Amino acid sequence: MSEAIIEAEGLAKRFGIGGSLLTSPQLLHAVDGVDLTVKRGETFAIVGESGCGKSTLARLLMRLLTPTEGRISVEGRDISDVAGPELRRLRRDVQFIFQDPFSSLNPRLTVARLVGEPLEMHRPELKAADRRAEVARLLSQVGLRPEHMDRYPHEFSGGQRQRIGIARALASGPKVLIGDEPVSALDVSVQAQVVNLLSDLRDRLGLTLVVIAHDLAVIRQMSDRVAVMYLGRIVETGPTDAIFSNPRHPYTRALLAAIPDPEGNGSKADLKGETPSPMDPPSGCHFRTRCPHAESRCAEIRPRLEDGGSGTEVACIRWREIARDIDAAPALRRRSEGAEQRFRLYREALDRAETTTTEHRQEVES
Numbered sequence: 001m002s003e004a005i006i007e008a009e010g011l012a013k014r015f016g017i018g019g020s021l022l023t024s025p026q027l028l029h030a031v032d033g034v035d036l037t038v039k040r041g042e043t044f045a046i047v048g049e050s051g052c053g054k055s056t057l058a059r060l061l062m063r064l065l066t067p068t069e070g071r072i073s074v075e076g077r078d079i080s081d082v083a084g085p086e087l088r089r090l091r092r093d094v095q096f097i098f099q100d101p102f103s104s105l106n107p108r109l110t111v112a113r114l115v116g117e118p119l120e121m122h123r124p125e126l127k128a129a130d131r132r133a134e135v136a137r138l139l140s141q142v143g144l145r146p147e148h149m150d151r152y153p154h155e156f157s158g159g160q161r162q163r164i165g166i167a168r169a170l171a172s173g174p175k176v177l178i179g180d181e182p183v184s185a186l187d188v189s190v191q192a193q194v195v196n197l198l199s200d201l202r203d204r205l206g207l208t209l210v211v212i213a214h215d216l217a218v219i220r221q222m223s224d225r226v227a228v229m230y231l232g233r234i235v236e237t238g239p240t241d242a243i244f245s246n247p248r249h250p251y252t253r254a255l256l257a258a259i260p261d262p263e264g265n266g267s268k269a270d271l272k273g274e275t276p277s278p279m280d281p282p283s284g285c286h287f288r289t290r291c292p293h294a295e296s297r298c299a300e301i302r303p304r305l306e307d308g309g310s311g312t313e314v315a316c317i318r319w320r321e322i323a324r325d326i327d328a329a330p331a332l333r334r335r336s337e338g339a340e341q342r343f344r345l346y347r348e349a350l351d352r353a354e355t356t357t358t359e360h361r362q363e364v365e366s
């Protein structure tokens with residue numbers, strides 16, 4: 001097993017909402033006791049519906065937010081409350097790729113400035129000419145033409161802008177890249193190129209990737225391991241293949257079952273009602289109010305991650321009984337056919353785009 005690069009234990013973030021001189025604020029439990037390990041060199045994905053706490057977790061991992069409780073370490077260094085030079089070192093080692101390549105780049109700066117800025121901060125010893133040369137190298141590393149460095153962001157397409165964002169993130173020589181929905185603002189064909197670029201950079205530069213996405217096809221394609229989040233907690237985690245081929249947690253099963261096939265057929269039957277408010281999460285298992293398998297003890301016991309087989313961990317006190325029921329009723333299993341088709345089509349789109357990326361790089365490097 002490869003070495004851990006990021007570890008989190010009992011991580012929680014609560015936001016105070018409202019409140020006045022006379023009343024205390026209500027607490028919103030955005031991340032609620034998360035344990036996770038990201039291994040060096042892997043692509044680790046965090047998936048879940050909108051509002052489940054993915055972005056908050058990512059921001060905690062790179063200490064853009066301070067945890068309310070718990071511990072985070074990067075390469076064995078506790079970063080839970082670092083500040084000053086230690087925080088600057090963390091910023092160099094762990095970089096962020098933003099979702100929206102249209103709003104995350106300052107439109108008034110040239111690409112040379114945008115990519116040069118982090119170089120100035122993290123490598124102040126570089127002279128201006130060397131900095132330009134380094135910007136050129138970073139641009140070709142992400143498949144952009146170095147001679148375009150004096151252009152402005154609006155002169156580039158969405159995919160190219162995302163590449164500029166990636167070059168900017170690479171400027172400090174990071175060990176970890178965290179992407180918050182790094183491709184969701186792009187068209188599928190462009191998405192595929194950026195997915196391939198990130199995987200390629202990971203292999204060539206020995207990076208570790210943490211990717212947040214709500215699209216399971218992106219996760220299926222990109223990641224080695226995945227953590228499924230629901231209402232601030234990880235409900236299931238493990239190797240991507242194992243989780244997608246044999247999900248244990250009722251929520252993971254429901255997410256997969258809900259993916260429509262190309263004719264638009266998907267099943268929401270496993271997901272009752274709406275997600276409860278993170279200001280008033282259910283007792284015991286957070287998922288129990290929407291779970292078709294819940295029983296009264298689910299309200300009393302907080303499920304902890306336990307061995308779910310095939311290297312996976314699952315937080316559901318009933319998962320063994322549920323798996324047995326599903327084995328006895330294969331029709332339940334067939335519901336994720338839509339997911340299988342969707343993943344296959346996405347894979348084909350990526351295969352087509354791979355050639356484009358390789359050709360593009362050769363063109364840039366020649």
Ligand SMILES: Nc1ncnc2c1ncn2[C@@H]1O[C@H](COP(=O)(O)OP(=O)(O)OP(=O)(O)O)[C@@H](O)[C@H]1O
Nearest residue numbers: 015028030049050051052053054055056057214278
């Ligand atoms: N700064 C904040 N102050 C108050 N509440 C916040 C803050 N940031 C996030 N939240 C709340 O925390 C919960 C988790 O939000 P978060 O953005 O982490 O979820 P997410 O899974 O990334 O969702 P999305 O995919 O929509 O971005 C949400 O209820 C959100 O409204």
